[in-house]
Amino acid sequence: xxLKIFLPHKFKFVGLILxxxxxxxxxxxxxxxxxxxxxxxxxxxxxxxxxETKTFQFITNNISEEIVTLLLLIGLLLLNFSKEKTEIExxxxxxxxxxxxxxxxxxxxxxxxxxxxxxFAFVNVLMINLFSQLLLYQIIFRFLIFRNRNKxxxxxxx
Numbered sequence: 001x002x003l004k005i006f007l008p009h010k011f012k013f014v015g016l017i018l019x020x021x022x023x024x025x026x027x028x029x030x031x032x033x034x035x036x037x038x039x040x041x042x043x044x045x046x047x048x049x050x051x052e053t054k055t056f057q058f059i060t061n062n063i064s065e066e067i068v069t070l071l072l073l074i075g076l077l078l079l080n081f082s083k084e085k086t087e088i089e090x091x092x093x094x095x096x097x098x099x100x101x102x103x104x105x106x107x108x109x110x111x112x113x114x115x116x117x118x119x120f121a122f123v124n125v126l127m128i129n130l131f132s133q134l135l136l137y138q139i140i141f142r143f144l145i146f147r148n149r150n151k152x153x154x155x156x157x158x
Contacts, residue, residue, distance in 0.1 A: 006083045015078025022071030029064050039064045069130065076134035080141075090151060098141035105140075106133045 028034045040062045113125045
């Protein structure tokens, strides 16, 4: 299954930095409530419904939430789609197993949340779901790499 869709290994470091910046930014924005005023700028909006509904026009918005979202999504995307230092057939099998497992676990979590979380709290669940699939994949893949490290080291991967 040696697919040629992966980015070079050096993107993994960039992805990790972006992801960590996203985690710190999310903590500052959502836990501490910090909303920098210099990030309140005019942006083009396709659709906005806050106090009034606006379509296809410029609005003034604080883009801190969007920056957090982009940092997390791009960081996780780079982490997940960057090659390992050495790619072998076992790595491909572990990637596939991690992908299937992460889809299954994420779907079960969403079913649970749909059944037991209501109101505005469910909007938070949907926001977290933007990242949960990518994050679960990374966690499961790293766990599988760790669990199979003896086989990987035997094939010359460090």
